[in-house]
Amino acid sequence: MPGETHNGMQCNEFETLLFDALDQKLSEGQQERFRAHARVCGKCGPMFAEVEAGQHWLKSLAEVESPANLVNEILAATTGIQSYRLQAPAAAEHRASLGERIREWADSLFAPVWGTVRQPRFAMSFGMAFFSLSVALSVAGVKPTDIKSADLSRSGLRRTYYTTTARMVKYYENIRLVYEIESKVQEIKKVTRPDERKQEKERERNHKNNTSGDPEPRQERNYSRDENQPVLASGPQNPLAVSVITTRRDV
Amino acid sequence: MEDAQIVNSLVRRCIAGDAVAWEEIVQRYNRRIYNICYRFAGSADDAQDLTQEVFIKMYRTLSSYDVERGAFMTWLTTMTRNLLVDHFRKTKQDRVTDSMDAAPSEHEDAMPLSEQIEDKRLPPDARVQSRETGEVVHEALQKLSPELREAVILRDLQDMDYRDIAAVLKVPEGTVKSRINRGRAELARLLQRIYRQVM
Numbered sequence: 001m002p003g004e005t006h007n008g009m010q011c012n013e014f015e016t017l018l019f020d021a022l023d024q025k026l027s028e029g030q031q032e033r034f035r036a037h038a039r040v041c042g043k044c045g046p047m048f049a050e051v052e053a054g055q056h057w058l059k060s061l062a063e064v065e066s067p068a069n070l071v072n073e074i075l076a077a078t079t080g081i082q083s084y085r086l087q088a089p090a091a092a093e094h095r096a097s098l099g100e101r102i103r104e105w106a107d108s109l110f111a112p113v114w115g116t117v118r119q120p121r122f123a124m125s126f127g128m129a130f131f132s133l134s135v136a137l138s139v140a141g142v143k144p145t146d147i148k149s150a151d152l153s154r155s156g157l158r159r160t161y162y163t164t165t166a167r168m169v170k171y172y173e174n175i176r177l178v179y180e181i182e183s184k185v186q187e188i189k190k191v192t193r194p195d196e197r198k199q200e201k202e203r204e205r206n207h208k209n210n211t212s213g214d215p216e217p218r219q220e221r222n223y224s225r226d227e228n229q230p231v232l233a234s235g236p237q238n239p240l241a242v243s244v245i246t247t248r249r250d251v
Numbered sequence: 252m253e254d255a256q257i258v259n260s261l262v263r264r265c266i267a268g269d270a271v272a273w274e275e276i277v278q279r280y281n282r283r284i285y286n287i288c289y290r291f292a293g294s295a296d297d298a299q300d301l302t303q304e305v306f307i308k309m310y311r312t313l314s315s316y317d318v319e320r321g322a323f324m325t326w327l328t329t330m331t332r333n334l335l336v337d338h339f340r341k342t343k344q345d346r347v348t349d350s351m352d353a354a355p356s357e358h359e360d361a362m363p364l365s366e367q368i369e370d371k372r373l374p375p376d377a378r379v380q381s382r383e384t385g386e387v388v389h390e391a392l393q394k395l396s397p398e399l400r401e402a403v404i405l406r407d408l409q410d411m412d413y414r415d416i417a418a419v420l421k422v423p424e425g426t427v428k429s430r431i432n433r434g435r436a437e438l439a440r441l442l443q444r445i446y447r448q449v450m
Binding site for chain 1: 270271273274277278281282285286289290295299302303306307310384385388389391392403407408413428431432434435436437438439440442443
């Protein structure tokens with residue numbers, strides 16, 4: 001009952017002081033009178049006990065940790081960037097050094113690129129490019145372990161360039177020489193065997209003119225015999241074996 | 252520099268497009284907002300989604316924050332509370348706190364809250380042993396009506412003063428105190444019933 005008085009305090013005064021009592025803001029004298037009223041008042045006492053207990057239960061609830069990925073998810077959803085990861089929680093107070101500012105600037109510049117690069121399809125492409133490069137280097141005879149710091153100097157790089165160029169030119173010259181020799185040999189062969197060449201041309205012409213659809217006549221050469229194998233010619237008058245060396249036919 | 256000045260400086264930098272300042276704001280307030288959402292919504296997954304939503308909305312409307320009109324924390328809490336209320340309306344998780352002592356009816360929410368909160372799978376003593384007290388209190392908190400719940404969360408879990416709570420909830424300070432009183436008393440009665448059952 002609001003108007004009821006217990007221990008010199010009315011119920012409406014008790015209700016007014018209730019929040020100050022729960023927040024520990026009453027003076028010692030007020031606290032004494034407040035508690036005394038709660039002890040004797042059949043309405044205010046239980047009400048105060050319940051409210052105090054409820055407050056106690058609520059205060060017992062500990063603060064929960066937010067999920068570890070929450071900040072990154074928020075940043076990704078808002079700015080599209082994962083995190084600049086500030087080290088100091090009070091960065092506004094912290095005066096960043098030149099190095100830190102450069103790093104932050106570089107991070108802001110490269111973070112989106114890095115985010116893209118980390119996507120699986122790009123990672124796969126880069127992997128393949130790296131594989132191709134390593135194969136090309138190994139074919140060219142370049143070993144990364146052989147590279148010394150001296151090789152990366154200006155004079156070292158120049159030397160490597162000239163050595164590689166000289167090697168390439170030499171390789172090309174060698175190849176050219178081989179082809180020249182081969183073509184010379186072919187020409188000599190043509191000059192020394194003009195009859196065979198004619199026969200061959202004739203055979204080719206016949207083959208082109210053959211439109212009957214019949215299969216070509218089988219060649220009667222005995223391929224089972226070695227070309228330099230001796231041929232035994234036997235006759236009734238001359239039973240002696242005569243060895244004849246077959247000459248190689250150039251095709 | 253005072254906290255309010257630091258925050259205002261961060262907000263200004265952020266409005267100017269400083270992404271580092273925005274991350275600092277997220278780092279500063281994510282835990283607090285997550286806790287409000289978790290205690291109000293009840294589940295960690297919902298709290299995570301709602302916290303993200305709060306920050307996305309904040310990012311879009313940060314330029315509308317007026318330093319002269321009030322503290323940044325009050326502005327942010329108001330935004331959080333509005334989103335929570337919207338979420339609550341969408342999910343239709345209406346609970347009637349005052350029905351705790353009401354007679355049972357066909358409506359599920361009309362049954363006594365102490366029965367609603369009961370874990371039917373375990374006997375009461377095993378339930379108390381297996382669960383942390385905090386979980387029981389957290390579960391009981393979900394049974395309060397949203398008006399009472401938000402009031403006690405802001406006061407007893409977030410330590411906001413009555414004036415700021417009144418600004419966030421857009422109700423007079425007296426109403427705030429009344430809701431806090433009722434919320435605490437309801438919670439205590441609910442927990443007393445639960446513990447009386449298991450004793």
